[in-house]
Amino acid sequence: MTASISTRSTHIGIAAASIPSVSVNRRVARGTLKPLISTQGSVMPPRDTSRRLSPQVLSQDTDALNGFNTVEGYSTQRKEATPEALRRAHQVMLTQQQSETEKLALFRAASDAARLAEWEFHNTILTMKEVVRGQFGVDSNEAQAVGLKKKSERKRPTRPKAATAS
Structure with a gap:
């Protein structure tokens, strides 16, 4: 053998x-x-x-199944290779692919909604900081409490020292 x-x-x-x-x-x-x-x-x-099959391999497998449907007199003792098992496996694959596609669409929609909500939240925080700065002043403790730096705590700009020629 x-x-x-x-x-x-x-x-x-x-x-x-x-x-x-x-x-x-x-x-x-x-x-x-x-x-x-x-x-x-x-x-x-x-x-x-753990890796996905390429679309080319899946297409070849589908073509093989379609060609198998024309074969007459096929019989096997292996349960995983019976015509019913082949059709069932193909149908399960199509159902799972459809489910995946639907879930991906839902995921993309949820992701877009979350991204928009994040931006909306960020913009409202920026607006609140502007209001606090306008209402309480740029050097107030309230401005510091919302994450702004007090004007008096900013470092003053310094001029660079001129290089002396030797």
């Missing part, structure tokens, strides 16, 4: 004993390359399900 070994970057469809790549053999021997063994004995590549 021959097993096909897959690394993350290359796919080798030959017998495991006749692999010319020494680095793959070393990684398998060291245990740093850990291929997944399926129930049929063939070696499957590890899958990173």
Whole structure:
């Protein structure tokens, strides 16, 4: 029985004993390359399900499903590969994508509303500071209480000393 070994970057469809790549053999021997063994004995590549599939891959998968719908006489013992399971997985994917799109739209709307509320709050604070400055004066304790600096506490500008020629 021959097993096909897959690394993350290359796919080798030959017998495991006749692999010319020494680095793959070393990684398998060291245990740093850990291929997944399926129930049929063939070696499957590890899958990173934390990243999104590209639209190109999803389009190819949809095309494959549409082509599969024309196949007659297909039967399998694997429950995850039955025609019903394929259609159900496709429908679940479409439903979840629609839900994601709706939630993204709601998120963007909520984000815009929060941003506008932040600006409205900031502008009202600036207006309040102007009113306090006008009502109590620029050198008052009230102006200092709302975060303004008293005029008397400002550092006076100094002229730079002229450089003396030697």
